[in-house]
Amino acid sequence: xxEVLPEGAVIRKLWIGETDKYRExxxxxxxxxxxxxxxxGVSDEFVENYVDLSNALDAVVHGCFVDGxxxxxxxxxxxxxxxxxxxxAALSVEKAWQSHGVGxxxxxxxxxxxxxxxxxxxxxxxxxxxxxxQQLARKFDAELSFDFGNVIGEVESSRPTPLSLMREFxxxxxxxxxxxxxxxxxxxxx
Ligand SMILES: CC(C)(COP(=O)(O)OP(=O)(O)OC[C@H]1O[C@@H](n2cnc3c(N)ncnc32)[C@H](O)[C@@H]1OP(=O)(O)O)[C@@H](O)C(=O)NCCC(=O)NCCS
Numbered sequence: 001x002x003e004v005l006p007e008g009a010v011i012r013k014l015w016i017g018e019t020d021k022y023r024e025x026x027x028x029x030x031x032x033x034x035x036x037x038x039x040x041g042v043s044d045e046f047v048e049n050y051v052d053l054s055n056a057l058d059a060v061v062h063g064c065f066v067d068g069x070x071x072x073x074x075x076x077x078x079x080x081x082x083x084x085x086x087x088x089a090a091l092s093v094e095k096a097w098q099s100h101g102v103g104x105x106x107x108x109x110x111x112x113x114x115x116x117x118x119x120x121x122x123x124x125x126x127x128x129x130x131x132x133x134q135q136l137a138r139k140f141d142a143e144l145s146f147d148f149g150n151v152i153g154e155v156e157s158s159r160p161t162p163l164s165l166m167r168e169f170x171x172x173x174x175x176x177x178x179x180x181x182x183x184x185x186x187x188x189x190x
Pocket of ligand 1: 036092099
């Protein structure tokens with residue numbers, strides 16, 4: 001599937017030490033998007049604690065950087081301790097960057113990461129009125145079975161294969177190279 005993203009956008013995993021960028025992204029969400037993301041109105045303090053917890057829980061966090069600024073995030077959180085077989089996935093894209101393919105690209109990477117980590121079941125909490133997220137989930141019909149009636153979507157992911165592991169490995173390598181290039185360009189501009 002061809003990925004269409006806004007100009008200057010790069011999808012890559014967040015690195016250790018980029019928690020502040022994640023926190024700032026979530027705090028920038030408009031009230032409606034924040035409500036949809038967390039399934040209700042939540043305070044800034046809740047958001048801050050939530051992001052810190054993701055860091056502690058070894059979540060896999062993919063980000064969409066546009067001109068170096070984090071504009072979209074997809075988080076994959078293991079549910080349970082030890083070798084968890086289930087995880088929770090959640091997405092957020094800042095309003096100005098919604099409907100430009102960012103959510104689709106982030107969900108695609110998250111499904112691949114879930115598969116490669118052996119998560120057999122993926123939960124997605126989605127409000128019944130969140131048509132945008134439901135439309136997005138429908139694009140991944142082949143990999144995703146989403147029960148909107150129950151509000152919680154469940155994904156039964158396929159088993160990892162050498163090819164699926166290679167796809168994630170290559171995406172990480174590409175993300176790293178692009179980030180280095182971006183940093184270099186900024187240093188030259190400064
Ligand atoms: C839900 C969300 C992650 C989608 O991200 P996005 O970047 O807007 O998604 P995309 O641009 O990839 O669009 C995906 C699909 O959604 C649908 N879509 C896009 N804009 C839409 C709109 N305004 N209304 C209804 N459906 C829409 C389309 O089917 C689109 O697929 P297409 O581009 O092939 O037509 C984003 O809107 C968001 O962050 N919302 C607030 C937080 C949230 O709801 N999170 C989900 C709970 S976990």
